[in-house]
Amino acid sequence: MLKRVYRLTKHGSFGFVYRKGENKASAAFSLFYVRSATFRIGFSVSNKLGKAVVRNKLKRRMRAVIEDMLPLPNYQMVLVAKHKATELDYQAIKNDIRGLFQRAKLTG
RNA sequence: CGAGAUGAUCGGGCGGUCGCGUGUUUUCACGAGGAAAGUCCGAGUACCGCAGAACAGAAUGCCGGCCAAUUACCGGUGAAGGCGACUUCAAGGAAAGUGCAACAGAAAUAUACCGCCCGAAUAAGGUAAGGGUGGAAAGGCGAGGUAAGAGCUCACCGCCCUUGCGGCAACGCGAGGGGCACAUGUAAACCCCAUUCGGUACAAGAUUGCGAAGAGAUAUAAGGUUGUUCGCCUCUCUUCCAGUAUCGCUCGAACUCAGCGGCAACGUUGAGUCAAGAUAGAUGACCGCCGAAUACAGAACUCGGCUUACAGAUCAUACUCGGUAA
């Protein structure tokens, strides 16, 4: 689990990133990002992707992947899961997200 | 051996590495469920210038028990279903009134189509035994009786009234009488009777820290208390910005084990325990061993009940039915 300081916590912040940020997408995830003073990231998994157990598990795996990739550059970003993400195992999620960050040139 | 019935239980365990939340400051401890779900009932708790009356509205409806509370729990009664163990049931009132009962049928709450009897008759009359329709056709069935028939009379059953015994009661088992009536069904149709119900739900609300603009001036205003009316109450109210921090937030009708009372729900006594409290929201990643380890599924103020989802495994019974053997 990420420490609190690395998390995006306000509803307004999510809106800010969606409005101002650039985005890149893969089959399973979308990434919105905007330059900032510190690194923060938020995770978004829609109600439509499944029941609570499925959504929570997906969020935990996303956090585990990001936690493994630290440190990351100073951006505020939002990682959004798409339908296909529910079908992937941990290793596939990891590869997908790493590829996404490389294409966005955000690797530390 | 096969097919069932009922009542229960479990819902992976152990260890390692890297991380997260809370508490304590650490090398530590604890960290989702039996349904956390649906939100269908019932409460606690909080607030609403205190809780008054009438009407409207809603809910419930056999009896007893239990509970903080409930129509939802437990036990019984009755009815229905099943060969049976057993299961299911919103189960008051239809002579208070109103409505509805398609089609069929002569006729649907009132009647005579066919038939039967009487008769000279195709007239008039008697007749609900038989026919056919229907969910329902003048209590059922048999005998007597009769012109033919009919509770017209009688036996048995049903119904109604009275009454004895048993049971706290619902009700059950009998006895005597009525001679069957305003005569069917539907109240999960309106309704009647009885009982109950103030509103809003922790995003309730409390504390702290703050701003900006505007309006009314003692009443036929505005607002609150409930949907309406009455009654009662109030001096501040409205709009905009910000929406932060702390509390509420987990010790509670609590849980575990044992004894006692009770068929049970449950009660009671003793001992022990403190066991999530997040706030964009904490349980993940990797590995080893046992191994069938795979289901349904993730706390958001808290409890009691109900309902629904669920892999696999286990236990109990003077349980039931069938087959085989002795």
Next chain:
RNA sequence: GCAGGAGUCGCCUAAUGGUAUGGCAUCAGCUUCCCAAGCUGACAUUUGCGGGUUCGAGCCCCGUCUCUUGCU
């Protein structure tokens, strides 16, 4: 988290407790040299699912599933 609403052919929709209606679409035929339009006919709904009340449920009652709206 809390409070409401809806579910009927492939799509849209009607129905007072009594055979579930109509339009579009689809299929076949007629018409045309061919297509479209037009005309005629056919097809398909056991009313989301499971129970109950009733002689009889799309309709009344209970449970459940799915979708959806509002508050925040």
